[in-house]
Amino acid sequence: MPAGDRSRPGAIACACGGVSGFMNVFKTIRQQLLSVLGDMVSAGELPAGVDTSRVTVEPPREASHGDVSTNAAMVLAGQVKANPRQLAPKVAERLKALPGVIGVEIAGPGFINLRFSATFWQAQLPVILRAGLAYGDSNSGAGQPVNVEYVSANPTGPLHAAHARGAVVGDALANLLTKAGFSVTREYYINDAGAQVDVLGRSAYLRYREALGEQIGDIPAGLYPGDYLKDVGEKLAARDGRRWLETPESTWLPATRDIAIDLIMAGIREDLLALGVNIDVFTSERALVAAGAVQAAFDTLVTRGLIYEGVLEPPKGKTPDDWEPRPQTLFRATNFGDDVDRPLRKSDGSWTYFANDIAYHLDKYQRGARVLIDVWGADHGGYIKRMQAATNAITEGGAALDVKICQLVHLMDQGKPVKMSKRAGTFVTLRDVIEQVGRDVVRFIMLTRRNDQTLEFDFAKVTEQSKDNPVFYVQYCHARCRSVLRHAGEPAAEALAAGAPLDRLSSPEELELIRLLAAWPRLVEAAAEAHEAHRVAFFLYDLAAGFHGLWNKGKDDTTLRFLVEDDAGLTQARLALVKAVAVVIASGLKVIGVEPAEELRS
RNA sequence: GCGCCCGUAGCUCAACUGGAUAGAGCAUCUGACUACGAAUCAGAAGGCUAGGAGUUCGAAUCUCUUCGGGCGCGCCA
Known part of the structure; x- marks a missing residue:
């Protein structure tokens, strides 16, 4: 299993376009409340300039507390040095005049609870019926551009079951943001620049020789053993014949690598479509590097004085055997809340993965996104701070990065764990899961836990027809x-x-x-x-x-x-x-x- | 050793980002099918929110600390 695969452990477009949002009744009532508070300022009952930003209007947890509840008296009482229970009646008295209100009560530490008439609630039904599926569409996002990056699985093999969670979490979040009126880009980052795709190229080369009739025996350690590369080898043989057989690696590696990536990515796209995931933009890490984007981002950081040559302290407690102090090209991540400064160059002069990722996040920003959301697997938790630091630095605070970490999915069958081993050929592909339980089941179940909680996916249970499911x-x-x-x-x-x-x-x-x-x-x-x-x-x-x-x-x-x-x-x-x-x-x-x-x- | 995430009913999880008496579902007990689908529903019981201290009108939520689990920890991605 290659490291770096961001989603490892792991729609349908909204019809309305958010042109006209449907008013959220609680929001409407809040505005009426704010208007009432404004009247009280005019009447001298409240001082001018009171801060109402923390005033909420929400359904109370307990139905017996009425239909709608507000903390207004409690929030404002502190500001005017009054007792909430004394301020509340003044607000409550005015709220009685709001349309549909049939009851106002003061309860607990100073909550004001409103009760609305049956007519008020009944009137919601025509709104819902006329809106249809668009009910709930909002313009609260105000068309703000948001980029949601998810899946981003390494192009070294087909998607497997663990990728499903990140794929669904990201995709559903994109749908949700669209419904809320944001302008959403769904994005997939292809990690096609590192050493692992060279390994992929060598693995494909072996399968190429196999396709030409050679006995290759067991796949050597360090290469990808999966059968899916046989197909790549055959296509390569069909396209290029025997031309690579007697040449050194440097001549064939780019060819075998690229065709392998292309074929695997084609498969990944198909699998995503089968899951109902429609990515808008696939961004290639390799292309980004080739275009000089990393150098440009680096130069920008140099200009801002955020790059220096230095030596890091050894990690405490668990010092690697081969650790020795060495000077590195470092980014001042600590200026932006990270724990240590982070290297941007390897000793051979090439960029680190992190350096490439800085360029990538800048790229997303330059394409217009102001909110960046990355959906990653649990094993990338330690990478969050540096990426947020870098995003903050490279966009000069212009974009905020939120990282959603997906915890592990435990695949089970009738309560027993499903053993997976890539080497033994028993790993479960995403395609397998979809074929076994259906796309809809996969999508729904992946959202039945918060993303940062581990999730159990039991093949028997998720297809059961009972209220357990x-x-x-x-x-x-x-x-x-x-x-x-x-x-x-x-x-x-x-x-x-x-x-x-x-x-x-x-x-x-x-x-x-x-x-x-x-x-x-x-x-x-x-x-x-x-x-x-x-x-x-x-x-x-x-x-x-x-x-x-x-x-x-x-x-x-x-x-x-x-x-x-x-x-x-x-x-x-x-x-x-x-x-x-x-x-x-x-x-x-x-x-x-x-x-x-x-x-x-x- | 350091950082991040987590710890909520016997079990699996919520809690609208600081609100009221912490809610559901399984499991356990009790009850409801001559139907628009009982594959469901109603009720009972179950808690010092891991422990402690702090912040304030008010804490599962924020701060500190202890314990326990997961992930990560300089030229991997």
Whole structure:
């Protein structure tokens, strides 16, 4: 397994383009609140210039605390040297006048809890139904250019199972940012410049001789043994015949290396497409070096006085046997928060991987990105600080780098670990996984944990049809919605939005479900800001739970069923709700890159 | 030895970036199928958020420290 492979352990474009975002109800209420606070300043109840930036408006954790909660009194009380419980009533009194508000309470240390009328919540349904999959689209990203770099697997072999996580995390994050109104570039960095691709070239050469009839025996240690290189050898033989057989390595290595990289990258692209990943830009490290980008970045750092020749201290505690002090060309990473300064040149004069990466991040910046996101494997954690330091230095603070580290994926089958060994030929390719469980399952499961937590992927469990399996649970919810809508003759969304008597949706469970639906735009914005796509998967699970709950209430109490035989109006209203649930589930699955299921059959 | 990530119910994990009584799901107990799909649902029980100290109106979240696990540690990528 080559080191350096950034994603090691490890969509569908948004239709709206973020032209007009759908207002997040909490954001709307926050603006109304800020306006109220402004009125209080005018009335002399608050001093001019109070800082409202930390005022939040959010759904309370406890449903009993109302629909919407704000910390305004607590945040402002400190600034005006007042008690939050004394300030709160003044704010609360004015909030009573807001549209839709039917209750205002002060609770705990000074929270102000608002309750909104059923009509207010019911009115969210037409918004959802008319928006369709675009519901939740936001312009909070304001078209800001973001570059998401992910996968970036070394071009020395096909993608394997461990690459799936980084691929999905990066891709879903790109989808999420797109939905939130950012201008996203999906990027793959091809590490085709180091010693390992020379090894690849030599390995391919051996397979080339094999293809020409030679007995090559066992693959020598230090070369890649994989069978996938046989194909490369055969193509090379077919193209170039016997011309390389009697020539020295220096003549054939560039040819064997390049064809091997090209063929392997072609395979990687196919595998990514099979996973639903569409990369916009593939950047070659080798091309970057050849174009002088590294030299240019280096010169810039020299100009800024950030390069010097020096000798590093030996690493404490674990000094390598062959360690000896030597002068190196160093970048002043410590000026930007790193622990030590980092070498940019090897002793043979060539650039280090890090030097190339500085040029690469500058390149992304020069192409317009102001937010850079890199998705890496867990073994690259120690590389984060220096890369952030370098990005900060080379862009003069113009771009921020966020690195998402993906923890290991433990492949299991029925609770037992799947043993993988490249040498024994038992490593599981990404292609194998997709063929065995399907693209949708791979994508969803990879988002059922935070990226920095280890994740268990059990082949048996992820295809199980039970509530143990979150993919199934969410898909089942969508399938149930679709089942109801089919029974009802597929009413059009617009007809439901315009014609259904939504005031008939009055049960606490129904209103609770609408509140959940209305939280989707807020979740999109928050998750995009935090660069955390897994929140979408958790949201969908919660939404599915809410729907399954309502469904089963209808088993105990037939008056709660969606289709009510002798009450066409009530049926229409409930169909609007069901349709809205299906829409939001589908909208969320689209971010994850999963096709919503029409029905589930075993 | 140093740095980074992590430690939350018996198990697997959340917690909207500093908010209220820390929430779900498995597993355990109790209950619900003459249906728009019970592949599901409702309820009970389960906690000193690894331990300690600090910051403030308020801490799982921020700071310090101890313990325990993972990753990394000068010319590999």
